[in-house]
Amino acid sequence: AQSVAQPEDQVNVAEGNPLTVKCTYSVSGNPYLFWYVQYPNRGLQFLLKYITGDNLVKGSYGFEAEFNKSQTSFHLKKPSALVSDSALYFCAVRDMANQAGTALIFGKGTTLSVSS
Amino acid sequence: DTGVSQDPRHKITKRGQNVTFRCDPISEHNRLYWYRQTLGQGPEFLTYFQNEAQLEKSRLLSDRFSAERPKGSFSTLEIQRTEQGDSAMYLCASAAASDTQYFGPGTRLTVL
Numbered sequence: 001a002q003s004v005a006q007p008e009d010q011v012n013v014a015e016g017n018p019l020t021v022k023c024t025y026s027v028s029g030n031p032y033l034f035w036y037v038q039y040p041n042r043g044l045q046f047l048l049k050y051i052t053g054d055n056l057v058k059g060s061y062g063f064e065a066e067f068n069k070s071q072t073s074f075h076l077k078k079p080s081a082l083v084s085d086s087a088l089y090f091c092a093v094r095d096m097a098n099q100a101g102t103a104l105i106f107g108k109g110t111t112l113s114v115s116s
Numbered sequence: 117d118t119g120v121s122q123d124p125r126h127k128i129t130k131r132g133q134n135v136t137f138r139c140d141p142i143s144e145h146n147r148l149y150w151y152r153q154t155l156g157q158g159p160e161f162l163t164y165f166q167n168e169a170q171l172e173k174s175r176l177l178s179d180r181f182s183a184e185r186p187k188g189s190f191s192t193l194e195i196q197r198t199e200q201g202d203s204a205m206y207l208c209a210s211a212a213a214s215d216t217q218y219f220g221p222g223t224r225l226t227v228l
Binding site for chain 1: 120122147149156157158159160161164172174207209211215216217218219220221222
């Protein structure tokens with residue numbers, strides 16, 4: 001079955017330090033992978049996606065993510081964290097082996113807290 | 117392009133009442149999705165439309181839930197005989213061929 005795991009409920013970093021939010025996935029075929037961010041009382045905002053090609057994907061607000069097929073991971077990274085990056089981050093996967101399925105499977109989310 | 121909009125943003129209802137939510141997708145998007153998000157969880161898929169055709173339904177979509185997209189534009193999600201367990205954020209997303217789903221702000225339902 002398709003699944004996404006975000007092993008950390010919360011990640012704490014100091015402003016200016018690099019951040020990593022972890023994500024691993026399980027699918028039967030090739031994955032489409034996504035990161036979204038959610039601010040309080042708002043919907044999800046798209047950050048970046050991996051479909052194919054270069055394993056390092058760059059997205060909005062200086063975020064990037066690295067696809068690692070052997071480790072089935074898609075960790076979100078940013079070289080220098082900002083206080084305004086504090087939010088709830090979701091990793092999601094679509095299993096391309098499921099031709100009829102276009103829905104995204106989401107992880108439980110990781111709360112990122114950046115301190116000044 | 118004003119993004120995906122949802123109405124209402126908040127709904128409080130009593131158990132047993134019916135509620136209906138509306139989603140207006142990004143205008144050129146032919147795919148529309150409904151998800152449900154409960155506290156501490158990621159969104160869970162409910163149903164998917166391509167144009168006006170409902171092509172996928174999750175097991176979460178019990179017979180009390182019905183969704184429509186009559187003209188392939190806006191969509192409605194109705195919950196009949198609401199239960200306290202229906203309390204959640206209901207999210208709508210739309211997509212074009214790029215597969216990137218863009219989400220609306222959600223409708224927060226509270227069933228008393």
